[in-house]
Amino acid sequence: MTLRESHIADNPEFPWLEAADxxxxxxxxxxxxxxxSGERIVTCDKxxxxxxxxxxxxxxxxxxxxxxxxxxxxxxxxxxxxxxxRCLFEQRFYERVQVLPAVADHMPKLLAADGDAKLLLLEDLxxxxxxxxxxxxxxxxxxxxAALAKYLSTLxxxxxxxxxPAFANRxxxxxxxxxxxxxxxxxDNGLDVDAFEPGLSEMADKLRDDAExxxxxxxxxxxxxxxxxxxxxxxxxxxxxxxHDGGVKVIDPEFCxxxxxxxxxxxxxxxxCLADQDESVFKELIGAYSGVFDSALTVRYAAVEIMRRLxxxxxxxxxxxxxxxxxxxEKSRHAMITGEIEVLWSFDSYSHLR
Ligand SMILES: Nc1ncnc2c1ncn2[C@@H]1O[C@H](COP(=O)(O)OP(=O)(O)OP(=O)(O)O)[C@@H](O)[C@H]1O
Ligand SMILES: [Mg+2]
Numbered sequence: 001m002t003l004r005e006s007h008i009a010d011n012p013e014f015p016w017l018e019a020a021d022x023x024x025x026x027x028x029x030x031x032x033x034x035x036x037s038g039e040r041i042v043t044c045d046k047x048x049x050x051x052x053x054x055x056x057x058x059x060x061x062x063x064x065x066x067x068x069x070x071x072x073x074x075x076x077x078x079x080x081x082x083x084x085x086r087c088l089f090e091q092r093f094y095e096r097v098q099v100l101p102a103v104a105d106h107m108p109k110l111l112a113a114d115g116d117a118k119l120l121l122l123e124d125l126x127x128x129x130x131x132x133x134x135x136x137x138x139x140x141x142x143x144x145x146a147a148l149a150k151y152l153s154t155l156x157x158x159x160x161x162x163x164x165p166a167f168a169n170r171x172x173x174x175x176x177x178x179x180x181x182x183x184x185x186x187x188d189n190g191l192d193v194d195a196f197e198p199g200l201s202e203m204a205d206k207l208r209d210d211a212e213x214x215x216x217x218x219x220x221x222x223x224x225x226x227x228x229x230x231x232x233x234x235x236x237x238x239x240x241x242x243x244h245d246g247g248v249k250v251i252d253p254e255f256c257x258x259x260x261x262x263x264x265x266x267x268x269x270x271x272x273c274l275a276d277q278d279e280s281v282f283k284e285l286i287g288a289y290s291g292v293f294d295s296a297l298t299v300r301y302a303a304v305e306i307m308r309r310l311x312x313x314x315x316x317x318x319x320x321x322x323x324x325x326x327x328x329x330e331k332s333r334h335a336m337i338t339g340e341i342e343v344l345w346s347f348d349s350y351s352h353l354r
Pocket of ligand 1: 047048049050051052053054055066068108122123124125126127128129130239240251252254
């Protein structure tokens with residue numbers, strides 16, 4: 001029996017939704033009182049390229065909405081278990097940022113939520129693409145950088161307090177910890193990174209043999225698991241940003257937690273590196289973020305994020321390469337060891353001297 005089959009068998013009363021089952025979705029939404037009188041569903045389709053959840057675009061005779069259901073598995077790989085309560089933390093994030101317009105205005109509105117059915121009903125921002133094209137040849141422009149930086153600085157400053165236990169999100173943090181700090185550097189992880197770039201596994205071995213580097217990864221992993229002073233988005237990368245007429249929008253805060261603001265900032269910077277953006281983008285981003293941050297901590301979170309996107313399970317749509325990934329890995333190793341933020345944009349220009 002698969003994980004999916006056994007959960008369904010164990011929870012026969014749970015409203016397991018499927019895109020093709022419009023009647024089932026209709027019954028569920030009516031039972032929750034989420035459809036207005038006279039409102040009926042016209043179509044239900046997958047909303048986009050998500051992995052974790054069942055994320056649907058539900059079009060009715062009156063409107064279009066996004067319906068997101070968390071299941072106790074990863075939707076795209078239903079043999080992998082996932083924390084079932086994750087939608088609760090995502091719901092709390094949307095509710096918490098209501099008092100921070102610079103954050104809430106850059107996200108869809110949360111229209112309804114139900115903890116028993118593990119459902120969120122969100123404003124549909126339209127069929128806009130996410131920012132994955134940054135890994136191809138697109139560029140992040142100044143107004144987008146300013147909006148994203150304002151989003152992050154407001155989120156961090158506006159939530160700074162003792163860690164709020166309502167955002168502990170321990171299980172999701174434990175899952176992410178494995179995927180960021182453990183699996184990519186495990187010798188027996190079963191991943192064939194040479195398929196992305198010939199010779200990359202040798203580079204990975206070099207990292208594993210570097211005791212100083214490994215010690216830094218361990219320390220950063222401990223910090224990630226410890227609570228910190230601000231509410232974080234927790235997954236601040238181009239896959240969580242949508243192109244929108246009214247400016248960039250941010251979605252999917254299911255990995256949110258109280259942690260180091262440097263984690264969100266570091267992940268963002270990591271993806272600026274991975275997307276091979278100009279030096280000016282790094283500088284604009286750092287200049288636009290108005291909060292105080294520890295630059296060595298930020299660059300070390302960035303370093304580990306670069307590494308895990310090259311060696312781990314959550315790969316990015318970067319074409320098969322011949323040296324690009326090795327250079328990025330070497331850059332991230334150097335960034336981790338030195339803690340110098342400039343390494344993120346100036347390493348290539350002086351690395352040949354080393
Ligand atoms: N409010 C929204 N408006 C329009 N499209 C949306 C909205 N929310 C989600 N989508 C679409 O659905 C996709 C998946 O959404 P989301 O990232 O929230 O799901 P997920 O299952 O958590 O995905 P992932 O595994 O990538 O974390 C998005 O990339 C986007 O294309
Ligand atoms: Mg997600």
